[in-house]
Amino acid sequence: MSISKQDVKYVAALARIDLSDGELEGFTQTLAKIVHYVEQLQKLDLDNVKPTSHAVPMGNVLRSDETLKSLTQQQALSIAVEAKDGCFKVPLVIE
């Protein structure tokens, strides 16, 4: 599998990243290398290996349903680029 410029453009669009022509070229090459590296796995016979979703041998970590203190509104909004009426202010998302 090779990576085309089109693929990189598509992924960049999904990630909301603007790329210059130079960056597009550069990322196409570096991403191709990464994919190529991972492709080595294709050569292995993995028929008897179960899909692994997690690398850490751990499971069933649960929390009891008890309320702990939340942040105050002021604390929460202290990281906002802009705030208004107790809310995070963002560019209009519906035209």
Added chain:
Amino acid sequence: MSSFEPVIGLEVHLQLNTRTKIFCSCANQYGCASNTNVCPVCLGLPGSLPVLNQQALLSAIKVGLGLNAQINPFIKFDRKNYYYPDLPKGYQISQYDFPVAKDGFLNIKIGDQEKRVRIKRAHLEEDAGKLVHDNSGSCSLVDFNRTGTPLIEIVTEPDLHSPQEAYDYLNILKLTLQYLDVSDCDMEKGSLRCDANVSIRPVGQTLLGTKTELKNMNSFRAVKAALEYEIRRHEQVITAGGKIVQETLLWDDAKAQTQTMRSKEEAHDYRYFPDPDLVPFTVDHKLIDSVRAELPELPQAKHIRFLSQYSLSEYDANILVADRGTADFFEAAVKEYPSPKKVANWMAGPVLMELNDRKMSIYELKISPASLIGLIKKVEEGIVSNLVGKEVLTFMLNEGKNADEVIKEKGLSQVSDDSALLVIIDEVIAQNPAVVEQIKSGKSNAAGFLVGQAMKKSGGRANPKKLNELITRRIAGV
């Protein structure tokens, strides 16, 4: 006449009524000041670690079992990636290939027939934040209180073939969920939301047509209306030789039509992958059995039992079972007074009317099963008439008193005393000589009219039996 068959699948999102959110210890509470139930986890701050709420998992298993589904012995969480300002992490934690439950069903009634609606899956996920669009139209405001509210998404197979079937399924689903007590199921608050997928195909064809997805329906009635509209639109487009475009449409309730969702979003590509922050879970039989042991009797089973155990009519059973509280109240009342039909009549009639008038649930009414029975006994013993009994009920609910107290205080007990009744009867006889003549000439059923008149004069308090007796005697003796 229509040669098309609609094919409908429904997705219901249900907010669970756990105390805390799904992956953090913030309160899961509606209606708080903006951004006060938030923490680093639900704000998606770097370095924060989500941990699954045990109760959310138990509720999801409960829902799965209530919907006759298989509980997966292995479940995991996945990231569904997309960008939107109400989703602070840039992904929603959901479940992709190992949901909590799969392959369930609910039965709906079509006429006398039962139809099985297959439920493909039920999975846990987190709700997104709430976007408010500023009046100035220049920005949007985000409240993250709702972020991380535990949701269970319940997806049917495309087994529904009319808007009515979809409506019936939603009603029985909601009732089942209410019985399971996992959510308040309040559509106005968004605790229960429904999206619909619909396509049509020529009758007899097995291949599915192109579907559209409908969103923004705020009631089951709106779901039905949106489906009716959309099916008509599909038929018109296809009959005219056109093609349906697969897209998401928003239902506009005021205009009663669907509208294309204008969005700058490109085609969704969610790129699901296992969430490394959340370890997987195994659900063993012991856990499943313990949840199953606590399942309440579900509405359809209760309905069948009410028909046989109490010999109720289909109508009464439907009304009583339509609310778990009402059904429990009925059974408690019948224990006090083993005359199910009479209790059912009072419950389905006057009590339900009071509930509707007051927009209250049975739990909020100032009346216990025992005090309702107290009233029913007064009516049965002839202390008050049926009509006055209803009035007594209203007073009981207003004032939180029992039937005895109300009847005494308001002087509502039935008048059976001959001398008091005869005063009224003589007046009625004097005012209706023509009717009296009819009775004398053998039309004894005309006496009913006089009884009615006398009852009116007594303000509903006269004992009707006694009235009838006295009138007949008086006229015969005249």
